[in-house]
Amino acid sequence: PSALPTRRGALIVVEGLDRAGKSSQCEMLRDFLSQQGHVVKYIRFPDRTTPIGNLIDSYLRGSSHQDDHSIHLLFSANRWEVAKNIEEDIANGTTVIIDRYSYSGAVYSAAKANPTLSLEWAWQPEIGLPRPDICLFLSISPEEAAKRGGFGAERYENEAMQTRVRELFRSIFEKQQGVSIIDAGKSISEVSQEIQGAVAGCIARLNVTGALRKLE
Numbered sequence: 001p002s003a004l005p006t007r008r009g010a011l012i013v014v015e016g017l018d019r020a021g022k023s024s025q026c027e028m029l030r031d032f033l034s035q036q037g038h039v040v041k042y043i044r045f046p047d048r049t050t051p052i053g054n055l056i057d058s059y060l061r062g063s064s065h066q067d068d069h070s071i072h073l074l075f076s077a078n079r080w081e082v083a084k085n086i087e088e089d090i091a092n093g094t095t096v097i098i099d100r101y102s103y104s105g106a107v108y109s110a111a112k113a114n115p116t117l118s119l120e121w122a123w124q125p126e127i128g129l130p131r132p133d134i135c136l137f138l139s140i141s142p143e144e145a146a147k148r149g150g151f152g153a154e155r156y157e158n159e160a161m162q163t164r165v166r167e168l169f170r171s172i173f174e175k176q177q178g179v180s181i182i183d184a185g186k187s188i189s190e191v192s193q194e195i196q197g198a199v200a201g202c203i204a205r206l207n208v209t210g211a212l213r214k215l216e
């Protein structure tokens with residue numbers, strides 16, 4: 001008898017401000033889904049390990065300067081350089097969890113208030129990338145985030161930037177479909193329960209969702 005076609009994996013994105021709990025929750029979700037028998041990969045953007053990622057890392061640490069548009073396109077290129085791999089993994093049945101994606105890409109660059117770098121401009125290079133089946137936005141107040149430790153030394157880790165980023169995240173997630181807004185101010189286990197519920201619903205609907213789509 002011929003084998004059943006492989007059920008495709010789900011593409012899950014976790015977004016949010018610094019210290020919202022993205023990386024902790026991605027790890028917990030990976031472990032949870034693995035225990036359920038899914039094959040899971042956890043990746044993050046920026047991926048600082050590639051040649052493009054090295055440039056981004058040096059910029060974020062303040063060791064190099066880049067034009068706002070140029071660094072924006074490098075962040076996007078850092079996604080495009082693995083887009084095919086993600087699509088192949090999904091097609092082969094692997095569920096891929098991504099810590100930050102195009103939404104961070106558009107929002108952080110637009111938050112610089114550079115007159116020739118609008119949110120709309122910033123979104124354009126993301127068009128055509130794999131579209132997540134679900135995007136979990138971990139929403140946290142500045143007060144709650146502050147309780148989780150002070151700002152680090154990297155670029156963007158300051159009050160003014162974070163405030164603009166918060167506003168822009170809100171405005172783009174109002175327009176996107178398939179976004180689950182999660183109250184990330186709750187305890188780690190409460191947040192993970194909510195995430196597991198939202199992801200289980202998404203995976204259950206995948207049969208009818210059909211092929212992985214693209215960002216538009």
Ligand code: ADP
Pocket residue numbers: 016017018019020021022023024025148184185186187188189191
């Ligand atoms: P992010 O990746 O969004 O920057 P992390 O997962 O690295 O966030 O978490 C930032 C810090 O906050 C870590 O010290 C982590 O242990 C802590 N933390 C994460 N989630 C919670 C939570 N729900 N409640 C309290 N502390 C948390």
Ligand code: 2DT
Pocket residue numbers: 045046060075076100101102104105106108109156
């Ligand atoms: P972390 O590695 O701590 O998540 O911080 N960023 C991220 C952008 O400006 N553009 C992007 O496309 C992405 C993915 C957010 C990385 C910092 O880089 C910002 C914080």
Ligand code: MG
Pocket residue numbers: 022023024
């Ligand atoms: Mg993190």
